[in-house]
Amino acid sequence: MYHQVKSQENIICNHTKEFQSGVNQENEKPGSIFLSTPREFNFYECLAFLDRSRQERLHSVENRKVRKLIQTDDELVLIELSNPRTDHIRIEYLNGVPPTSTQLVVQNYIGEWFDLDKDLTPFYEMASRDNLLRKLVRRHYGLRILKIHDLFQALCWAILGQQINLAFAYTLYRRFIESYGENFVYRDQTYWLFPTPAKIAGLSVNDLMRHQLTGRKSEYIIEIAKCIEQGDLSKERLLALNDFERAGQALLKIRGIGPWTANYVMMRCLGDPCAFPIEDIGLHNAIKQQLNVKEKPSIEEIRKMSAGWTNWQAYATFYLYRSLL
């Protein structure tokens, strides 16, 4: 095989140019492709979040690397990401290097997954002056919001997690994926894709209730699947509103999506830095822990504490989530 990869051609930079330089060729091996990362980025902080549940099926973290199966329009690719040097992520294609066009899709996907385009310096500046965030941003420096690319997946994850503890939410999520998602076996390990709206739209409420979803959640998810199937709801359409405020309002009109779910999805999927799921119990617990107090803060108290977080509420929330691991 003479698929000699020259490093210069494979440094993909979908964010600020200044981060492009500095890739050393020593560690490179043919077939590896590198994605340069900003200075304010820590791969292992992100991996810690990705590795928070043993029931996770949509990626696997092992040996300081993460693997994920990605379905593009015409390819199924299994990637493994690692971080041999701090200024880039290494991408390895385990089931064969796909065509260049697919590689570009994958690189964009990873850029979105790890939120590489965001300049965190203003957030850090704000956080260094905030009593609640100061320690957190130092301890977890370089953490990014781990995004959920697929809107249907983000909505299902949020709805499944409504009003139940996180461990049980993961159980429901795993059952949902293993029951209705496609899988791909590679070297004795199974990798999963999230179920498609088409698949879920064809189910009955009873089908989902068999996996211990409540009747309500089953209805919400099936209805949303149908909505997406018919093209009435899509990430593109929400982003095309060009206004997170309006995107949030559109989400709130959907049955099963309240303020918490709308904000959660805006944070994890649509990329709204102002999204703030202020009703979130996990957020409340994280704040309680940070303040070292006995009682969880009230919504009003959180409003006051977060008064200075303008334009960065989602990042503050995510760092607080991270503190709970």
Next chain:
DNA sequence: ATCCAGGAACTGT
């Protein structure tokens, strides 16, 4: 056993 969990819809006033 008891309480709570990364909420939201529904019902009655």
Next chain:
DNA sequence: ACAGTTCATGGA
């Protein structure tokens, strides 16, 4: 508009 109730089950 607002407060109280129901959904429903697992985890600690």
